[in-house]
Amino acid sequence: MVVIEPLGHHELFLVIVQLALLLFVARLVGEAFSSIGQPAVVGELLAGVLLGPSLLGIVAPTVYESLFAVSESQFHLLEVVSWIGLIMLLVVTGLETDIDLIISKGRTAAILSVGGIVVPFATGFALGWYLPVEFIGAPGQRLVFSLFIATAMSISAIPVIAKVLIELDVIRRDIGQLILAAGMIDDTIGWILLATVAGLARTGVVDLGSAATTVLSVVVFLGVAFTVGRRVVAETIRWVDNAVGSDAALLSTLMIFALAAGAITQYMRLEAILGAFVVGVLVGQVKRFNYQVRRSFETMTLSIFAPLFFAIAGLRMDVAALADPTVFTVGVVVFAIACFGKFSGTMVGSRLAGLSRWEGITIGGGMNARGAMEIVVATIGLGLGILTTSMYSIIVAVAIATSLMAPAIMRWSIPKIEMGDAERRRIEREKYLKESFVNNLTRVLLPTRGTVDTQYAARLIGPLFRPLRTDLDLLYIDGSDASTADSGYGWIGGRLFGRKKTDSKTTEQGESESAERVLTGLEERLGEQMGSIRRLVRNAPGSVADTILENADVRYDMIVVGERTLGSDPDGPLFSETIDRVIQEMPCPTMVVSTSESVKRDPGQIDEPIRRILLPTVGTQASRHAAEVAFTIAAEENALVEIAHVVARPGLSDQFVDSPDLTNQLDIGNRIVDRDAELGRRLGAKVVTTVTVSDKPGAELVDIADRNGADVIVMGTNTRPISQRAFFGPNVEYVVNNAPCPVTVLSSI
Template sequence: MELIEPLGHHELFLVILQLTVLLFVARVLGEAFSSIGQPAVVGELLAGVVLGPSLLGVVVPGAYESLFVVSESQFHLLEIISWLGLIMLLLVTGFETDIDLVISKGRTALLLSLGGILVPFVTGFALGWFLPSEFIVSADDRLVFSLFVATAMSISAIPVIAKILLELDVIRRDIGQLILAAGMVDDTIGWILLATVAGLARTGVADLDSAAVTIVSVLAFLGAAFTIGRRIIADTIRWVDNVIGGDIAMISTVMLFTLAAGALTQYMGLEAILGAFVVGVLAGQVKRFSYRVRHVFEAVTLAIFAPLFFAIAGLRMDVTVLADPLVFGVGLVVLSVACIGKFGGIVSVSGLAGLSKWEGITIGGGMNARGAMEIIVATIGLGLGILTTSMYSIIVVVAIVTSLMAPAIMRWSIPKIEMGEAERKRIERERYLQDSFVNNLDRVLLPTRGTADTQYAARLLSPLFRNLQTDLDLLCITPSTETRGSSGGVRDRIRRFVTRLGDRRGDGSDRNRVNRKGHPDSDETERVFSRIEQQLGTLSGETRRLVRETDGSAAESILETAAGGYDLVVLGERTLEGSTDASLFSPTVDRVVQETPCPAMVVSASGVDGREPTKMDEPIERILLPTIGTQASRHAAEIAFTIALEERALVEVVHVVTSHRSDDRFVARTPPPQEVEIGERIVDREAELGRQLGANVVTTVLFSDSPGEELVGIADRTDADAVIMGSNKRPMTRRAFFGPNVEDVLTNAPCPVVVLSSP
């Protein structure tokens, strides 16, 4: 086998220098356009024009020739980078696409896309039929030429549109999602038309079989992607997060799926960007692929690869050919027909689609952008011998000019589109979910011994995680074989080591599961898990059973497991009575609360003392939510409102203003009216969150010298079913301490109490 020679020193130097210059000019022009209120994509597209034969080639021809007048193989190195940027940009676009919203507006998107395809196709065909023969390679091929021009006029540029929507911060609005949906349908139909016309150019006859194969291929890929592919991507991302973890592993996984899907769609005769876009949509629906990780990927894409893609696309343009009066005149006609066809076609059907005038103008202006997609079409036409060099340049000019027009039109028209109440609430909810404590709980650990407190903790976790893709691990600690007097041979030691390793990594393999053959405690462990799972019911995420053997402290085993990337540890524990060291909890729970690396939620089910587990299924009708306005209180509020929504319960948000005693001489006393006003702002802030989520909320603000006793009294008088409160751990010798008020409630409340603590 002959070895492939490595890239030469000069070739490598040249491509690095080209990328340096392209990225620098693209970012400088992008920032310049941003500073005057225009999207950066405009400057990035112009960067290629500035560095191409249109400007640099005229002003400093020597520099232009040294940099960009290179061999085809050398320029292909830039094209590879350009395609990588295009694929990454479509992946980011997929992240921001709400497929449920697109489906809900499917009829509207279909009408818009048909208007954006049929009208420009008809006007483009007529244009091609009547253009002077100087722009046709062969007069005998006018039919093929006309069909090709019609196809070029019908194309939209999803990458350019997506970049504009991202920069205008409207991609999550209904109008942005409609443009993306209609644009994807447009481009899919455009790919089918392009395949048909290309087949006609190659064979001289209309290749209907090729068009049919393309249609079937698109439908087959989408069908497989949104069924089997959705599950594969979700399970793989979850597995990577459990076993490896970290942003790097997550981004690498999604990028691998993107490249694989792009290769598949390219192999199927479609475009690689279709595969990238679909992977972005599917990955964006996976809860484990968090907003934070997406933002990291998006930042790299928009800062480096997208500007390079747009700059390289503009590099192909040569406006010097427009110096010929005939070419310039034909260019104006082609540009006019392209704009009138696409813009007019969409605006004409916007009324039928139930859209306002300004919505029609915005969508028409956005989809009028042709960008690199039309440049790709023009390149294919040039390679097939359909287009002359002059016609190729005209189509590239149309692609650039329409891409420059789109952001100006959209920036002008979008502010005139009123946001409906449903859209406003949806966007507000999405913004809340990005920073939500509950929504970002990906992995939760519930150590259990099967007690009533742990069962009630599971009872609360059921409505909390019922509709969230949160994975819940149930952990049971058992004595080791050595502790039980087993031989403790090499095989046992190896098994224990592997089990611990798997637990640290969050591995869901069988070695961490219960019911190993011959395990002397397997029956009891099975009963423990069964009680908990009965209370949990059916959850959207994965529920796993983990068993860890220990010959020492159970707390140590729980802490080692919790260090494996969990977002929350839930502990069911009854408060101790008559403890000599004033500890509220058992030594195990006390230590876990003190040392856990993640937030801990303690559930004390003192109010269900003596109940049988089956009676824990009684509905929760009223939740008491004490708050002092801290972040811990905010997180507890999220938990309370989420449970209340599922249980259809009322949440009473309470703030107790502490009256200063007369001996507090060193405390600056605040006038009572101001204290009440502050308290009202605190409860109103939490109540607004609850109402935003759809919960039934009431608020209470009162004075008391003993807030803990007052909260216990409220819970008793209102017959509350649970108290949920947040508290930060306070430094205290040898035990977990949340403050006297929280401990009063934990010790004396007549109902179950949940305390969420931050590390």
């Protein structure tokens, strides 16, 4: 048995000091550049240059040699951290990538990528063919050398481009997504070219079989990732969220997927960054991985690991090597041809794609950044003996110089690109969706005992969650005797449910059939959902509220309950004590659905179309949340939403002499309904507005619903505990008790 020696004390001490110093200087210089209006990535790249042989090696050579002039094995420890940062940065890039937008602009991206590859490759090959022989590692292999220079000139640095786009806050714009799409295509082709040229350097012959294998590997990986992989990623994240329910678990799952996919693509000789990027894209499409969790991962990446990656990349540059006049002259020529090839290629491509001049300049500036990708190419070329040390220094210098140019060019040109109406609407909608109440409902619980109210609740929330990829848990509550009950789970139809400890097969079979019937009915009324639907069955021999709260002791974004479902007294208070407890003790919003007496007498009305929704509003955040619910349902059902605001006329005891002037209150009411109407139109709903005055607002709302034939009323309200009950206010209570149609009360605050 071989015992692996642990990392030595000095080696560990050295790598910790290196990381601390690199991160400190990268963040310091990055913040300095941010303070003068430049992207932090510029300063982070320069931090490595400052700590490398270019500055620290000259100013304090002893310090530099003790810290960074180390053995290869010691430097490899830094490279491991650098690669983790690179993988995480590509995951962030994938999370921010809108695959549907890229597909919709696939033709444009393909044209841009062809221009960004063909022209730089041709100019790079010509450059390599005519460079002096002293820059060729193997003078007898000028063809290989020329192909290698052509490949190096064709590559783009997606990590640099992505970080610049994120810092400039344009990654979600059409131009940002185009640059990412074209850059990814360029890089994929570039890695295929690199594999082919590297094989040629090793064998001395062009290995077309290796190139074909690489192309096939890319196709197979992407095909599997976006079919089987998409489902595996989505189901795994849902399972982790259900089983653990913490942000830390979701972040760990994301990183495990990224490393695993990176390992697969690295094994396939496609580079780990491709796998990490694809995982980011797939996870970004899973709604359970919400904005808050995504933001945590981005913050950790962009504040720690990405700066380390860029700083370590900058360490490789030695400006002193360029002091030789010949090397410097060749370096200037290489730099000029590199910029010319990328800019001219992307400009031609942008013209063919019908883009504007400023869009072409922006894309050229972004794709001209070579960054660490070209440094990796240069490192491979040096290791294969294709490049001399001088040529290696030139390519690294070009990589860093073009990366420093990109932010300045893009910052200058992007403001000159006019945003079209469609793009502006998309950006505004995305901004709204990040803060939207309904859009951030990723997991919802619907408890039921099979009554009319929860059946109608399922009918109502079906169109609400259908377009949102919301996951629904249906909890069937069985009021069995405590002596035969158990808190464990069993299976029904292949899905999770609670079962009894009993030897009676007949009893157990009867319960299964009852649960199956009720839950199947709920699923039919929910209709086809984009998110998952999970069945849960629990025994509740004691308190039904306790059963609900115990099962809801995981992360839910909302619970939907039926008003009469759990045995409320029609002659008592508005809701039963069970409903009150659920509303008060649930840490998430609650939607209470109460059907009308006519629906209770004739349950067949549940399945009737929803054509008109009454939305009372008072301009509060709770009303705004209810409005989102109503508009989302209306857009799916093609229903009309009537937005109503009732100004309460003061009672006789509050009046002085004449009738009060309510002009100001009416103006405020009109502004409230107009604001909600604008939101409704943005969400694709048809709306009308009503502003009226009444002594009794609750009675007025009931009259409006009756007069105009509302199919359902959706109200938002706050709860106030009075006598240990959830009090919604007299108007809400009046509407619930007297409305001619079902009423939904959303308590979201």
